[in-house]
Amino acid sequence: MEQNHLVENLSSQVQSFQEGFKKLTKADSLEDIMKNFWRLLKANFFISDIYLYHRNAPNSPWENLIPQQIVSQSDILLPKERASSVVDYDNHNYSAIITFSLTDASEIGIILGVKPDNTRLTDFEKITLQMLVQIFSGAYESFLNQKKEKTLIFGLNEKIMQLNNLIDAGIELSRFDNYNSLFEIALEKITSLTNASSGLITLSNDETGSVESTIVFPAGIPPENIINSGFRIESYFNFNKKNYRFILSEKETRKGVTNFNELDQLLLNAVSKQTQTAIENDYLLKQSLEKERIEKEMALAAAIQQRIIPEQLPKIEGYELSGINIPSREVGGDYYDCIDLGNGIYAFIIADVTGKGISAALLVNTLNAALYSYLEFNLPLNDMVDKLNKLIFNATPSDKFITFFIAVLDAKTGNLDAVNAGHNPVLLIRNDGTLEKIEAGGLGLGMLDLGLPFKGQRLTLNAGDRLFLYTDGIPEAMNINEEEYSDERMIDFFRNNSNQPSLEFITGMVNDVKSHVNGEPQSDDITCLILKKIN
Amino acid sequence: MSEEFKFQSEKAGDTLVIKTEGYINNVAGEKISRVFSDESNINVKNAVFDLEKSKVINSIGISYLLEVIELLSEKGGKIIFLNLDPTIDKTFKIMGLFQFSQTADSLDTALKDLT
Numbered sequence: 159m160e161q162n163h164l165v166e167n168l169s170s171q172v173q174s175f176q177e178g179f180k181k182l183t184k185a186d187s188l189e190d191i192m193k194n195f196w197r198l199l200k201a202n203f204f205i206s207d208i209y210l211y212h213r214n215a216p217n218s219p220w221e222n223l224i225p226q227q228i229v230s231q232s233d234i235l236l237p238k239e240r241a242s243s244v245v246d247y248d249n250h251n252y253s254a255i256i257t258f259s260l261t262d263a264s265e266i267g268i269i270l271g272v273k274p275d276n277t278r279l280t281d282f283e284k285i286t287l288q289m290l291v292q293i294f295s296g297a298y299e300s301f302l303n304q305k306k307e308k309t310l311i312f313g314l315n316e317k318i319m320q321l322n323n324l325i326d327a328g329i330e331l332s333r334f335d336n337y338n339s340l341f342e343i344a345l346e347k348i349t350s351l352t353n354a355s356s357g358l359i360t361l362s363n364d365e366t367g368s369v370e371s372t373i374v375f376p377a378g379i380p381p382e383n384i385i386n387s388g389f390r391i392e393s394y395f396n397f398n399k400k401n402y403r404f405i406l407s408e409k410e411t412r413k414g415v416t417n418f419n420e421l422d423q424l425l426l427n428a429v430s431k432q433t434q435t436a437i438e439n440d441y442l443l444k445q446s447l448e449k450e451r452i453e454k455e456m457a458l459a460a461a462i463q464q465r466i467i468p469e470q471l472p473k474i475e476g477y478e479l480s481g482i483n484i485p486s487r488e489v490g491g492d493y494y495d496c497i498d499l500g501n502g503i504y505a506f507i508i509a510d511v512t513g514k515g516i517s518a519a520l521l522v523n524t525l526n527a528a529l530y531s532y533l534e535f536n537l538p539l540n541d542m543v544d545k546l547n548k549l550i551f552n553a554t555p556s557d558k559f560i561t562f563f564i565a566v567l568d569a570k571t572g573n574l575d576a577v578n579a580g581h582n583p584v585l586l587i588r589n590d591g592t593l594e595k596i597e598a599g600g601l602g603l604g605m606l607d608l609g610l611p612f613k614g615q616r617l618t619l620n621a622g623d624r625l626f627l628y629t630d631g632i633p634e635a636m637n638i639n640e641e642e643y644s645d646e647r648m649i650d651f652f653r654n655n656s657n658q659p660s661l662e663f664i665t666g667m668v669n670d671v672k673s674h675v676n677g678e679p680q681s682d683d684i685t686c687l688i689l690k691k692i693n
Numbered sequence: 694m695s696e697e698f699k700f701q702s703e704k705a706g707d708t709l710v711i712k713t714e715g716y717i718n719n720v721a722g723e724k725i726s727r728v729f730s731d732e733s734n735i736n737v738k739n740a741v742f743d744l745e746k747s748k749v750i751n752s753i754g755i756s757y758l759l760e761v762i763e764l765l766s767e768k769g770g771k772i773i774f775l776n777l778d779p780t781i782d783k784t785f786k787i788m789g790l791f792q793f794s795q796t797a798d799s800l801d802t803a804l805k806d807l808t
Binding site: 184186311312315316319322323346349350351353354355376378410412 | 697698715716718719720748749750751752753756759763767783784787788789
């Protein structure tokens, strides 16, 4: 009969137990579970003194969780050693003292005070207490599983996030605008990827070791705090005589800071490598763009120069005339021409602009245009050169000038008026082998404008006389030992070979220069012109 | 880049509006968490996080935000994020934060949505 009554009572409690289990499993911390369990005990036993204890492992001290007390009964009542399933209903001062182990080997202690009527616990109450202990154990296991599941899902998502962020970092780093933003992005990415508290990148001179710049994340943290951190990892690379050093400090956890792990080091190395690749690619791209720009400029300069250099020289009765211009790879500012002024009058010009490339080519273009204009006015030669000087002086910066030679020939008489404005001496070999140098004139065009007149020189060409105009690309052509072709060798060649037909002489001169340089790249334009009076 | 983490919080009824500035990491997460466990905010059901001035978050910071989301979800509340940096937006998607929260274009829209 008493047995039936007990079963009946327990049946009526089932719903209450189920609700209790639900409440316990909803908790998201041990403290919450204990609090809910304490309330459950209070609701089932009309006992004012109910104490709950917890310890992480056997032999570790019990912690009085609920209610918080200064003096704990645990030291007196609960066992120090392993306490699985201790049940004591016989203590005179307490209704029950129970300890039990949980699934994670931690232990729970329960102390129930005396009932208000000072009676002992009934069988029903003892069974209820045991049931509640079982419910607590189950709920705690469920809580642990949920926690494990959450941790597992969070950890998996975190790994996916790390992989995704690493890929994104590579893309972002490859699209950087400037080096500051590159380092900021790299630092932000790697600091968050590894849960570092802070990080820095230093850029220093590879040879001297002097630090040129330091970028810190989060900004405001003193760099020495990161450099001297007890928990840090590093990575570095060198490129173009610069050292790039990455340091991360203090890996964060919910419980504080700790050492970085192997994965963190791999991630840091990966971001460091991505940064290096971005810098290298940027450098190569800039080099390639610069090369492309120079090549375009050179092509344009060559086009301008080739437009000005005459395709064909005029035929002058009683004379032989040949010329050549071989532009160097960098395209210098050499120029030569022979202009038919009518009535048997011809102008011979050779010039060399300082510098190379497009600016030199454009200056030659200006000279050429001005020259054609002034020649129409039939001015005295030195006045015309003075006007050209003023024009070039006003049109160019102080470091730009033109060495220039002009001679006007009356083909019938052989009279030659010449002005040499700073150009290499023009060589004249008379029929009898005498060598003359035509140097009279003044400074190069555009060097100074002091109003000093250019001097002219008049001479007469006779049959068999040979005039040789050239630029410094011939005597200064160098071989691998940096030995110049030289004025002496050039004059010797001129002296010994200028009796050949003019075209053969020009070809022979070029070949002689080539044999001297022996395959070395041509560093300057080679330009020359020969005029021979036949009869 | 931002300096040390800062944030402002303002209560509008049962909604807490939080504006952050700087790296959301462990320290920042603790600060945010403390606001929600504060006695004066016990009746807070909803939260609006304006992350306009936070461009970087780590997984510890995310774990604190997840806790706030869980806390308010249990109270039947909502969490809305504003001004998310594209990287943070993507990170939140991967970490599953948007299963229990949403984004809005402005604070007004967010507050209207919560009323």
